[in-house]
Structure formats: structure tokens, C-alpha cells
Amino acid sequence: MHQYPHTYPPPGRMIHVFVGTKAQLIKMAPLMHELERRNVPYRFINAGQHAATIATLLAQFDLRPPDVTLFSSAGNISSLREGFAWLFRLLWQALIHPAQTRQMVFGGYGGLCFIHGDTATTLISLIMARRAGLSVAHVESGLRSFNIFSPFPEELIRLIAMRFSDLLFAPNEWAYQNLQKMKIRGKAVLAGGNTIIDALAYAQKKASQEGLSFALPGHRYAVMSIHRFETIRVRRRLNRVVQLACSVAERLPLKFILHKPTAHYLQKFGLLRALRDTPRIELLDLQPYLLFVQMLKSAEFVITDGGSIQEETAVLGTPCLILRTRTERRDGLGRNALLAGTNEEVIESFLENFAAYRFPPLYTRREGAATPSASIVTEALRWLDR
Known part of the structure; x- marks a missing residue:
């Protein structure tokens, strides 16, 4: 190239x-x-x-x-x-x-x-x-x-x-x-459009060439990625995240992406052990991007407070629960993504009906466009x- x-x-x-x-x-x-x-x-x-x-x-x-x-x-x-x-x-x-x-x-x-x-x-x-x-x-x-x-x-x-x-x-x-x-x-x-559409199309093509996939028969899981400082630096908010992760793990296996700052505050507040000791929660370091895209694509749903993952799941069509009260992005809202903040009823409704939020991917474009x-x-x- x-x-x-x-x-x-x-x-x-x-x-x-x-x-x-x-x-x-x-x-x-x-x-x-x-x-x-x-x-x-x-x-x-x-x-x-x-x-x-x-x-x-x-x-x-x-x-x-x-x-x-x-x-x-x-x-x-x-x-x-x-x-x-x-x-x-x-x-x-x-x-x-x-x-x-x-x-x-x-x-x-x-x-x-x-x-x-x-x-x-x-x-x-x-x-x-x-x-x-x-x-x-x-x-x-x-x-x-x-x-x-x-x-x-x-x-x-x-x-x-x-x-x-x-x-x-x-x-x-x-x-x-x-x-x-x-x-x-x-x-x-x-x-x-957002250039993330082009990035995901490239990542999908290269992952296919390299044989990367998370789509295994019977392998159902959710993904959680939390990293914003307004979430992780406040013990009460981070404790809610941990409680939600444990609740999700009762329904299906959870891949919890452990960002370095998130790990620091989980350790500081004495919350990391709760995640480690909960069955079906898998703590993962940041993944290579091509593999991470496949992980998002094949997940039952994703929980995040990040704008980039909101955009990525909007393109991939993966159900996404956003743990923010306000977002500057419209990607996926009213389609595959739900802005929940800390509203327990909204969160529970999503967990009960997440399949309704899955949509076809958007990274394919009409020829010549x-x-x-x-x-x-x-x-x-x-x-x-x-």
C-alpha cells in the first residue's frame, strides 16, 4: 500500500x-x-x-x-x-x-x-x-x-x-x-457519514482475510467497556457499574474490558475482587482492534459509556446500552442504542429486550457511492x- x-x-x-x-x-x-x-x-x-x-x-x-x-x-x-x-x-x-x-x-x-x-x-x-x-x-x-x-x-x-x-x-x-x-x-x-464506517469496513475485510471471528456456535456473551473519568472516579457510580456487571453475568457470560484507569479505580475502591470472584465475568485487557470489532459484532449486546463504541455498534448493528445521561452523538439512538444513564427501569428493560435492538450493519455502501x-x-x- x-x-x-x-x-x-x-x-x-x-x-x-x-x-x-x-x-x-x-x-x-x-x-x-x-x-x-x-x-x-x-x-x-x-x-x-x-x-x-x-x-x-x-x-x-x-x-x-x-x-x-x-x-x-x-x-x-x-x-x-x-x-x-x-x-x-x-x-x-x-x-x-x-x-x-x-x-x-x-x-x-x-x-x-x-x-x-x-x-x-x-x-x-x-x-x-x-x-x-x-x-x-x-x-x-x-x-x-x-x-x-x-x-x-x-x-x-x-x-x-x-x-x-x-x-x-x-x-x-x-x-x-x-x-x-x-x-x-x-x-x-x-x-x-462518519469515517468510522470506512474504518470498520476495512477492519471487517482484513479480519475475514486473517480468519478472525468470535461467531462460534452456542457461544453467547455480552461485552462491557467503561472508561470515562466521570464514571470511574466516583465510587458510587463505579459501584453501580460493578453491580450491573454482576447482574448481567447471571444472564449470560460477560467480557469486561479492563481499561488501565478503570482497573486503577476498581482497585482503589476495593471493587475489583467483586468482578474477579463473580462466575462468568471474564476480565480482558484492551484487545487488538481487528479482534475487538469481531467481539462487538458477535456480542448479544454491549454496555458502554464511550462515544466510539456507540458509533461502532451503530455501524455493526449490535444492541448497545449507553451508561450516560447525555451524549453528543446521535449514532444508533432510536435504532440499536439506548441512552440509559443510571435509570434502573430503562436498564432492566434493555436487558430483558436487547434482541429487539439488533439491526443489519451499515458499513456496506451502494456501488459507486x-x-x-x-x-x-x-x-x-x-x-x-x-
Whole structure:
């Protein structure tokens, strides 16, 4: 796949792809595939927020190593202390040394920098690109919870990114209309879908080629993945999660994905033993992405507080219970996904009727239809040629 041109564009026409988290790389991988397919040179920048996870994802998505990694670590940033230290160092670099940032981070090129989503890396990449004099394209733009404190700081980061980007790629009509109502200064573009659709199509094809599957006769199970700090840092909320996990395990086997921060707080609050001692609960480390997609696809249902899994299950058609009171995403709602918060009646209703929430997958597209990633690249090249 990696056939790169030996000639580079003029300094003002370079494309930069800036990621830092696992979810960002998964969703931006199809965009990089599309750039390579068109033989368009680009620079790949890794902020290093999820350094260990990204290293394994590169091989799974057949991507070349980053041109520059801003934070080298053997593991992921998994604590608030590590996160603040990382954020402060990169912000200092961007704000105090813009010329050095342009040279070290962007290779001396201008052009267009793709940023994604609503993470700390989103904010860092926006500030660095702006300070270095680049234009900015915000992918997955227009998502809103309409509450600045829920989720925090994601909603605030989204608002900042949308206000200061030049190109804003909305994954759906609802997000596009949100951008229109904000009267943003940049150009809003309807991307025709979330790039997770392209990522899952790629993952499905590669998993099939490698013979990866969780679909075994008679092998029924549920999946649970909880990692948001507002859930795991409050003992009362985390205890509810453990009680729910034990309740699910009475119905069918449960694969509980043990994120490092989640494991830390389960241990801190003395709740980890309850999970370990409950029959039919299997505690699993983070899985390779291709295998994890197969796990989600074949699960009876999924319980999560994460936005990415909400999006993935919406595409896969897997029933999904979302343990949040508010979400900035519409993916799956009214279809395969149910927003439950902590409402016990809603949760119990889902567990009793989860089969009614299964739908056909959405990653198949009609022949000739442009993928979200192709639409984004086409518009970006038009922007550079304007």
C-alpha cells in the first residue's frame, strides 16, 4: 500500500494528519488510506497521548510510522497527572515557540492540518497548527451535547475547534445544521457519514482475510467497556457499574474490558475482587482492534459509556446500552442504542429486550457511492487548490 511520491508539493499545499488517541487513529486511518490511494503526499503527526496503543494499530491498519511523535512513551497517558504534564509541555511549545513548532512538528510546511474530534490532542493540534500559520480542517465536527459541563472538557474543546477551524466536516445532517446555527467563520461540509464506517469496513475485510471471528456456535456473551473519568472516579457510580456487571453475568457470560484507569479505580475502591470472584465475568485487557470489532459484532449486546463504541455498534448493528445521561452523538439512538444513564427501569428493560435492538450493519455502501473519507479528501484538495 505504501507507494509514496518522491516529489513534495509546494510548502503551502502540504496536508498534515494530526492524531494522538486510539480512536483518532482508527477514524483517520481511512483518510490516510485515501490520500495514499490518490498518491497525495501527507505528513503524519502523532501527539503520543495513546502511544502504546497507536503503535499496535499502525500494523493493523497497514499505516506507515508517524513522521514525528511529540511524546515518546512505552505506554498510554492514563492518569490526570500524566495528562496535565503532557498537555502543559505541548502547549508551552506551541505558544512560546511558533516558528520552532512549524519546523519541528510540521516539517517547515504550511498547508492544511487535519485535526479530529474533541480530545486533548484536538486542542493541542489546533493550537499548534494555528500558531504555525496553517489552515485547519476539523473532522467529526458539529457534534454537540449543548451542555458545557457534560461531557467536560470535550464539549468545550469541540466549541473551540469549531470556532477556529477553516474546514469543518460534519458526519451527518444534524451535525451540519448545528454548524450552520453557530454561524462559524469556516466552511461547513457534509461528509456523508462518519469515517468510522470506512474504518470498520476495512477492519471487517482484513479480519475475514486473517480468519478472525468470535461467531462460534452456542457461544453467547455480552461485552462491557467503561472508561470515562466521570464514571470511574466516583465510587458510587463505579459501584453501580460493578453491580450491573454482576447482574448481567447471571444472564449470560460477560467480557469486561479492563481499561488501565478503570482497573486503577476498581482497585482503589476495593471493587475489583467483586468482578474477579463473580462466575462468568471474564476480565480482558484492551484487545487488538481487528479482534475487538469481531467481539462487538458477535456480542448479544454491549454496555458502554464511550462515544466510539456507540458509533461502532451503530455501524455493526449490535444492541448497545449507553451508561450516560447525555451524549453528543446521535449514532444508533432510536435504532440499536439506548441512552440509559443510571435509570434502573430503562436498564432492566434493555436487558430483558436487547434482541429487539439488533439491526443489519451499515458499513456496506451502494456501488459507486463515495466513502466519507473520499469525500473529505476531495474537499480538502479543492480547498488547497482554491
